Amino acid sequence: MLTKSEVKYIQSLSQKKFRDEEGFYIIEGPKITGEALASPQVKVNRVYALEEWADDNASSYPGVEVQVVSASELQKISQLKTANQVLAVAEIPKGRFRFKKHLLSLALDGIQDPGNLGTIIRIADWFGIEQIICSKDSADAFSPKAVQATMGSIFRVELLYTDLNEWMDQQEDAHFYGAALNGTPLKSLPELSDGIIVIGNESKGIRSDIMKKVSRKITIEKWGAAESLNAAVATGIILSHVKGSSE
């Protein structure tokens, strides 16, 4: 049985304010919870699961406390429309972020939608991008929606939330690329092994003060009439091009 205060506590982690205070976030569903439990990088604090999941899985993770709950209890603490077998509470990583300058990285300037943010983290992971710098007003990657959208990539990509403007000023000799109208056509860009690709807000793009620090504006060529591309789609297209070919 879950106590009322446990239910309240877990529900509170759906809000950024409480996540920041407590330092924990929620992971849901057997696939991503399984990944979290198997990853040495992720500190899972507690698992709430239906009996069936617990019977099949709990013994695989001897160090983790698995509490069996009923379907209706699980639904109470779930952020999903339909709760999915298991929910875990994990620690928000607190390690110091050390920017690795020799790698290709992403910077997000005000991505608002948690689903977009999560999808961008998943794309970054696909293309081997290890670090993402997020402006402070970007959506929180540890919100339940963002975590779900990362499909587990949240466990593999390092994030820094900071004043993006100041952070850019501190990066000496760094090359910043930014998606913009009237930039260099993406296709004429060479492969990149380092540098930071800045992705702007879904409707407003990159802020003008950030754009001033972008050394190269790049444009995804348009052939039809759509006004814009989704920010995550643009990220995927740019990364696919600049990562070149592994052959």
Added chain:
Amino acid sequence: MLTKSEVKYIQSLSQKKFRDEEGFYIIEGPKITGEALASPQVKVNRVYALEEWADDNASSYPGVEVQVVSASELQKISQLKTANQVLAVAEIPKGRFRFKKHLLSLALDGIQDPGNLGTIIRIADWFGIEQIICSKDSADAFSPKAVQATMGSIFRVELLYTDLNEWMDQQEDAHFYGAALNGTPLKSLPELSDGIIVIGNESKGIRSDIMKKVSRKITIEKWGAAESLNAAVATGIILSHVKGSSE
């Protein structure tokens, strides 16, 4: 004042069954409604708007009946969490679909999420793709969520819902490309001016009977650890590559 039966009728158009019976769908928000009203391709049947929108816009579209409604009435007929000034009812296009073989096209094999489907239509529009063949079990492009996600591209891309398997059999000499694991690396693919790119279901990919008809499997190279890419993101990456450079 909206009558109860009007409210019920408009609400019913959020369901595919009623859209199919009635032949109408819902468009919401000033931007996309404005595009619909300005497009000679879109037959807008009726517009429900707040007084403010009507004052500013109704005179620009003399042939269209604009009914002024209160904010609470608009919310009642809206499919958005927060209704956005205006809602229009438009005719689902009924023109006969004639496949243009000499163009590059998309085929969707069971895309389930209306948001993904809408985003794919928007991407297609960006890259100048004029026609999309959808398997019958794909999400409905005229559902409110899909329409919103197209950001107006639904008005510019022609869609055919059909038995994809049979349709593929009927296309003589057509080249089908499909995203798959262990295919040709995307980057080694030349620019394409025709052919049909098949995009598979979000979790299961392309069905095996459809995949058998794909003449060339293509793979987006992976550098990191994510298991997969979102279907819309994959579509964007593939189209960006095969459209080549306009220079």
